[in-house]
Amino acid sequence: xxxxxxxxxxxxxxxxxxxxxxxxxxxxxxxxxxxxxxxxxxxxxxxxxxxxxxxxxxxxxxxxxxxxxxxxxxxxxxxxxxxxxxxxxxxxxxxxxxxxxxxxxxxxxxxxxxxxxxxxxxxxxxxxxxxxxxxxxxxxxxxxxxxxxxxxxxxxxxxxxxxxxxxxxxxxxxxxxxxxxxxxxxxxxxxxxxxxxxxxxxxxxxxxxxxxxxxxxxxxxxxxxxxxxxxxxxxxxxxxxxxxxxxxxxxxxxxxxxxxxxxxxxxxxxxxxxxxxxxxxxxxxxxxxxxxxxxxxxxxxxxxxxxxxxxxxxxxxxxxxxxxxxxxxxxxxxxxxxxxxxx
Amino acid sequence: xxxxxxxxxxxxxxxxxxxxxxxxxxxxxxxxxxxxxxxxxxxxxxxxxxxxxxxxxxxxxxxxxxxxxxxxxxxxxxxxxxxxxxxxxxxxxxxxxxxxxxxxxxxxxxxxxxxxxxxxxxxxxxxxxxxxxxxxxxxxxxxxxxxxxxxxxxxxxxxxxxxxxxxxxxxxxxxxxxxxxxxxxxxxxxxxxxxxxxxxxxxxxxxxxxxxxxxxxxxxxxxxxxxxxxxxxxxxxxxxxxxxxxxxxxxxxxxxxxxxxxxxxxxxxxxxxxxxxxxxxxxxx
Amino acid sequence: xxxxxxxxxxxxxxxxxxxxxxxxxxxxxxxxxxxxxxxxxxxxxxxxxxxxxxxxxxxxxxxxxxxxxxxxxxxxxxxxxxxxxxxxxxxxxxxxxxxxxxxxxxxxxxxxxxxxxxxxxxxxxxxxxxxxxxxxxxxxxxxxxxxxxxxxxxxxxxxxxxxxxxxxxxxxxxxxxxxxxxxxxxxxxxxxxxxxxxxxxxxxxxxxxxxxxxxxxxxxxxxxxxxxxxxxxxxxxxxxxxxxxxxxxxxxxxxxxxxxxxxxxxxxxxxxxxxxxxxxxx
Ligand SMILES: Nc1ncnc2c1ncn2[C@@H]1O[C@H](COP(=O)(O)OP(=O)(O)O)[C@@H](O)[C@H]1O
Ligand SMILES: [Mg+2]
Numbered sequence: 001x002x003x004x005x006x007x008x009x010x011x012x013x014x015x016x017x018x019x020x021x022x023x024x025x026x027x028x029x030x031x032x033x034x035x036x037x038x039x040x041x042x043x044x045x046x047x048x049x050x051x052x053x054x055x056x057x058x059x060x061x062x063x064x065x066x067x068x069x070x071x072x073x074x075x076x077x078x079x080x081x082x083x084x085x086x087x088x089x090x091x092x093x094x095x096x097x098x099x100x101x102x103x104x105x106x107x108x109x110x111x112x113x114x115x116x117x118x119x120x121x122x123x124x125x126x127x128x129x130x131x132x133x134x135x136x137x138x139x140x141x142x143x144x145x146x147x148x149x150x151x152x153x154x155x156x157x158x159x160x161x162x163x164x165x166x167x168x169x170x171x172x173x174x175x176x177x178x179x180x181x182x183x184x185x186x187x188x189x190x191x192x193x194x195x196x197x198x199x200x201x202x203x204x205x206x207x208x209x210x211x212x213x214x215x216x217x218x219x220x221x222x223x224x225x226x227x228x229x230x231x232x233x234x235x236x237x238x239x240x241x242x243x244x245x246x247x248x249x250x251x252x253x254x255x256x257x258x259x260x261x262x263x264x265x266x267x268x269x270x271x272x273x274x275x276x277x278x279x280x281x282x283x284x285x286x287x288x289x290x291x292x293x294x295x296x297x298x299x300x301x302x303x304x305x306x307x308x309x310x311x312x313x314x315x316x317x318x319x320x321x322x323x324x325x326x327x328x329x330x331x332x333x334x335x336x337x338x339x340x341x342x343x
Numbered sequence: 344x345x346x347x348x349x350x351x352x353x354x355x356x357x358x359x360x361x362x363x364x365x366x367x368x369x370x371x372x373x374x375x376x377x378x379x380x381x382x383x384x385x386x387x388x389x390x391x392x393x394x395x396x397x398x399x400x401x402x403x404x405x406x407x408x409x410x411x412x413x414x415x416x417x418x419x420x421x422x423x424x425x426x427x428x429x430x431x432x433x434x435x436x437x438x439x440x441x442x443x444x445x446x447x448x449x450x451x452x453x454x455x456x457x458x459x460x461x462x463x464x465x466x467x468x469x470x471x472x473x474x475x476x477x478x479x480x481x482x483x484x485x486x487x488x489x490x491x492x493x494x495x496x497x498x499x500x501x502x503x504x505x506x507x508x509x510x511x512x513x514x515x516x517x518x519x520x521x522x523x524x525x526x527x528x529x530x531x532x533x534x535x536x537x538x539x540x541x542x543x544x545x546x547x548x549x550x551x552x553x554x555x556x557x558x559x560x561x562x563x564x565x566x567x568x569x570x571x572x573x574x575x576x577x578x579x580x581x582x583x584x585x586x587x588x589x590x591x592x593x594x595x596x597x598x599x600x601x602x603x604x605x606x607x608x609x610x611x612x613x614x615x616x617x618x619x620x621x622x623x624x625x626x627x628x
Numbered sequence: 629x630x631x632x633x634x635x636x637x638x639x640x641x642x643x644x645x646x647x648x649x650x651x652x653x654x655x656x657x658x659x660x661x662x663x664x665x666x667x668x669x670x671x672x673x674x675x676x677x678x679x680x681x682x683x684x685x686x687x688x689x690x691x692x693x694x695x696x697x698x699x700x701x702x703x704x705x706x707x708x709x710x711x712x713x714x715x716x717x718x719x720x721x722x723x724x725x726x727x728x729x730x731x732x733x734x735x736x737x738x739x740x741x742x743x744x745x746x747x748x749x750x751x752x753x754x755x756x757x758x759x760x761x762x763x764x765x766x767x768x769x770x771x772x773x774x775x776x777x778x779x780x781x782x783x784x785x786x787x788x789x790x791x792x793x794x795x796x797x798x799x800x801x802x803x804x805x806x807x808x809x810x811x812x813x814x815x816x817x818x819x820x821x822x823x824x825x826x827x828x829x830x831x832x833x834x835x836x837x838x839x840x841x842x843x844x845x846x847x848x849x850x851x852x853x854x855x856x857x858x859x860x861x862x863x864x865x866x867x868x869x870x871x872x873x874x875x876x877x878x879x880x881x882x883x884x885x886x887x888x889x890x891x892x893x894x895x896x897x898x899x900x901x902x903x904x905x906x907x908x909x910x
Binding site for chain 2: 670671673674676677680681683684685686687688689691694818820821824825828831832837838842843844
């Protein structure tokens, strides 16, 4: 069986964290006896990613997305499980592997703070041993694409967040990595900068056919860039498939909005609620969440009985679906924990 | 591309250059730093000049008279300045990287991680101390070689051994420092790293003979054989300041041991460093 | 009256925030217990090398006394300067003021009836008290171990009283000197390097590096004219009795004069600085 470019098997990471208690007295006690808490950040992830895929990791805060990316880039060692990326085990940190991928984190920066980005780029060239011509070419291409030409000689500390992020991206791509890990690259950026970076990533990925794993909180990023979405929550994969698939899988609900010609009476409202749950009410419009299979029956019966001015049937918005997935995960995990507690 | 090895020297030179560019963009700070470094050395000389008003040597019959001791002092400064120029800012930075989780990026680089941690910053201002050290060394060597009674004759072997042991001493100091910095991984934040370092190396600042009384022997053994900071300055200074013919067999044994200790420290600190990286948890900011 | 009444809650709430900050910073210290435990004990390590250095010096000199000090006396002196410094050193004060000036936070003292200096002094006192509470045990432990170095034992009650006074005055003097340095930032923004130079001078001139009595006559006369000696040397010398009883009280009087001088200087600088500041439209 040919191996995928990135393969994870039952990957786990547990952090042991010092459990700090509130208050001065507890802190003093902590001097002598420490209590530790285990945090299972990643609880067994299996995943295969093929060459050229652009995969998004979605999940609530603390789900384990960043931890997974750190494991894949070899920054931390797993508690158990295996992973191979391009045939290498990341945490062995072989130079051959490190020359072939890059990691960009929206919350951390690697450029020298007090120096122009240009100097950091040159350092990269030497560390990665990039041929001068190849370096110049990649460098020019990236800076043109990202519109950084005029900012190269400015100390990094004087750049805006968006500009800095673009510089970070440039630095990460100078050695033409085949695999790119992006951890919330658009965090904190304004809409324009976000859009720029999206466009750039899309273009760059299509052109170079590199493999990208991205985590982001902005659904726009995900919708614009990734065909494949992996939802992680509580350190486990909850969903792995296409973006549209999530909607089909998680919700069999449609949103039906009705605009009535007449004022909506209480009795009408309660009769409507037989068909589905009330989502929104703003006279003369009512929005109901209705099971997909029930929609035709509902429509016939209502259209028969009432005067309807307007009618919309739509998918619930992506954000909402994702939120629903997260909520459901939270629920199952809390019941799981209760069961664990009993056992 | 495959199998390419980065040129460590080129990378180091770029580090040094970048640091210089950076230092030059904060010029006032740079100059003030030089001034305070130099005033510190002047104050040190002042202190020992006062001490030598009351005594002819440090310790009875140890041979550390005024000029000999100033050779010792100069050696201390030379080694200290090398450590402070090349390693101190990096060790501090290393602790900070561990705390903030920014060590991640160093771990991604296709180059030895210890190298990329140990060298990125060069504190050029600290080199002023090297200058002061060399000046004091030259002055007191001149005094020693031209004094009326029993002038010191410089042996060519000394001129080879002195720089060699300076390098050994610097490596020992570096190893202690990087080991200390690595412990930040386990201790959380290591704010007192600098103090700890100062207190340990404090023992290396004086001739080892002064510890060889009473329970000081325990200290002498500890800081010679366990954490060999006592060898750092003592060996090169002893070789330089006094005729080789007065070196007794114990001194030669220690000099031989110093080479061994240097290697051992380097290997050990490397191990601790690698262990630390394994335990690194990459704090999320 | 009315104004004080209306502003009182403000002051109180501010004190409360500061108290909270204080507590948090203490808790932080405890969390990093590795640092904390090592840090406090490590502070005494240099004393060990001092002991050996001075014993070597005394052994070679063949004297039993250098100026007023025996070998043990010198060690006792160094230990006492650690106490002096625990009172008179003000880590972060100067830079803190400079930062407030730079960020324009100083403005709130123009609007609210809080006196900047008084406020800083109170928080500093609180901070110091907390520090002493923590450091008392290791200090007592080390002093108990090293009690042999104090050949004369405890001084007489009046001298002890003078010693306590000199520590308290030392604290105030240290505070106001550094406050003045910090207020310089109204005129020069970069005081960080200034503080560095000050600390360096202080180390030498306050007697932290060695007992000032060892200085040659001409240098000693000059150094005794400066206020630095009160930050480390003077209290230690009082405790050891190397200063005669009469001179002790005169010394305290001189110290008080210096203190008054720096209080006035700080006041004037603050007023001038604020005038200048608001003149610019801040
Ligand atoms: N360095 C660390 N030390 C201890 N716990 C950590 C560390 N990094 C992450 N965690 C914990 O692991 C879990 C997953 O974190 P993370 O992977 O950063 O989540 P995400 O990126 O999905 O928001 C969280 O509960 C977090 O508190
Ligand atoms: Mg994250």
